[in-house]
Amino acid sequence: MKSDQQIILELKQEKTKQAAFRSLVSTYKERLYWHIRKIVISHDDTDDVLQNTFIKVWRNIDNFREESGLFTWLYRIATNESLTFLNQKKKKTFVGNEESNDYILENLQTDPYVDGDEIQYRLQKAIAQLPDKQRLVFNMRYFDDIKYQDMEKILETSEGALKASYHHAVKKIEEYFKSEE
Amino acid sequence: MMRKNTDIWDELQNEPLEPPFRVPEGYFDTLDDRIESRIEEEFQPVSQKGKVIRMLKPLLGMAASFALVFLLVYYPLSVYLPDYLAKSTDKSETNQGIASEEDLLYSYFSISSNSVYDLFANDEIATEEEISSDEMLDYLTLSMNEAEIYAELK
Numbered sequence: 525m526k527s528d529q530q531i532i533l534e535l536k537q538e539k540t541k542q543a544a545f546r547s548l549v550s551t552y553k554e555r556l557y558w559h560i561r562k563i564v565i566s567h568d569d570t571d572d573v574l575q576n577t578f579i580k581v582w583r584n585i586d587n588f589r590e591e592s593g594l595f596t597w598l599y600r601i602a603t604n605e606s607l608t609f610l611n612q613k614k615k616k617t618f619v620g621n622e623e624s625n626d627y628i629l630e631n632l633q634t635d636p637y638v639d640g641d642e643i644q645y646r647l648q649k650a651i652a653q654l655p656d657k658q659r660l661v662f663n664m665r666y667f668d669d670i671k672y673q674d675m676e677k678i679l680e681t682s683e684g685a686l687k688a689s690y691h692h693a694v695k696k697i698e699e700y701f702k703s704e705e
Numbered sequence: 706m707m708r709k710n711t712d713i714w715d716e717l718q719n720e721p722l723e724p725p726f727r728v729p730e731g732y733f734d735t736l737d738d739r740i741e742s743r744i745e746e747e748f749q750p751v752s753q754k755g756k757v758i759r760m761l762k763p764l765l766g767m768a769a770s771f772a773l774v775f776l777l778v779y780y781p782l783s784v785y786l787p788d789y790l791a792k793s794t795d796k797s798e799t800n801q802g803i804a805s806e807e808d809l810l811y812s813y814f815s816i817s818s819n820s821v822y823d824l825f826a827n828d829e830i831a832t833e834e835e836i837s838s839d840e841m842l843d844y845l846t847l848s849m850n851e852a853e854i855y856a857e858l859k
Contacts, residue, residue, distance in 0.1 A: 545744075549737050557733075561726050571732075578740045579747060640725020643713060647722060666721050694718070701710040 525551060528594040535585050545585075548594075549578055556602045562663040563606040565631035565638070565652075573609050577602045592677065599678045607656060625659075628652045650700040654693050661686055662693035 526534075526547045534544030556577060561570040580601050588597055613627050629652050632638055638648075651659055660679070664670040672683045679686065 546737065546741070549740055553736055553740075554733060557728070558724075558726075562724055565726075567726070567728060574736075575740055575743055579744060582744050582748070637727050637729065638725055639727060640723075643717070644722050644725040647717060648725060667724060669721075698714055701714040704710050 532590055532594060541585070545582060548581070552598055556598060559599060559668070560602050560606050562667060563603070563660065564610060565628050566635045567637040569609065569631070573602070573605050577605045580605065596674065596677045603660065603678060610656065625652050650697040653700060654696055658689045658693040658696070661689040665690050
């Protein structure tokens with residue numbers, strides 16, 4: 525497997541660009557898929573957003589600044605694409621209420637590729653109640669164990685704000701479980 | 706003993722669960738190819754020939770619609786009113802050269818009852834000129850007796 529550094533170097537040269545892009549897709553497709561999937565929930569939506577993400581990556585390769593790191597850059601594009609997609613869906617489906625997470629809850633109930641045990645499902649329902657920002661931070665920290673320093677670069681927010689978001693998210697999930705008793 | 710929900714959450718915090726999502730079989734195997742073909746589709750360079758066709762498309766469309774209008778007007782005129790068309794072509798040739806499509810269209814739609822009358826009146830005049838005095842006399846002898854003819858001539 526090629527290193528990020530090597531992929532970046534080859535992406536910048538017209539001769540090796542296509543092959544390097546193939547390596548990039550192959551290296552990051554699964555990680556980005558699961559990152560997007562936790563945000564949009566439905567498999568079909570994830571597939572759309574993932575393809576759009578890679579198309580955006582291809583289109584903007586020349587604007588990529590190496591100091592941000594390939595991983596950070598890809599996650600940032602995937603996150604933005606996911607949130608844009610969700611907002612568009614919410615506007616279309618639920619008469620413009622962007623705060624509503626009904627679309628995510630509906631996906632959770634109807635997507636044929638959502639299964640698992642009862643506790644897993646209940647945890648997802650609890651996460652679905654959170655506002656998008658808290659949901660995003662919680663997913664990245666809880667499931668992917670991404671460090672706050674990395675999250676800071678991806679989401680372009682301060683570490684303090686991220687910690688506060690995570691703290692609020694945990695409290696709300698705890699309350700959700702308590703309220704079910 | 707049944708576990709409390711708060712206990713479940715405490716456990717979940719200590720030992721994170723995997724999300725309950727799965728993917729269709731073979732999804733990741735075909736993903737690379739699908740992404741590649743979408744990129745090829747969206748970023749395919751347009752050839753010089755393609756550029757010319759794209760530029761000419763609106764012009765060709767306009768030419769085709771003018772040709773269609775011309776056929777729709779000229780063909781019925783040439784079939785149903787060939788004399789009129791010949792006449793108006795002669796007139797327009799002497800006055801303004803070749804008739805434009807607009808002129809044809811205008812003349813087609815502006816045919817009034819008077820102009821139709823004019824068309825047939827011309828035919829009647831031509832018929833009158835061709836009848837000789839002998840033919841007229843024959844016609845009259847068929848429908849009148851000798852006394853009536855005599856009275857008429859007198």
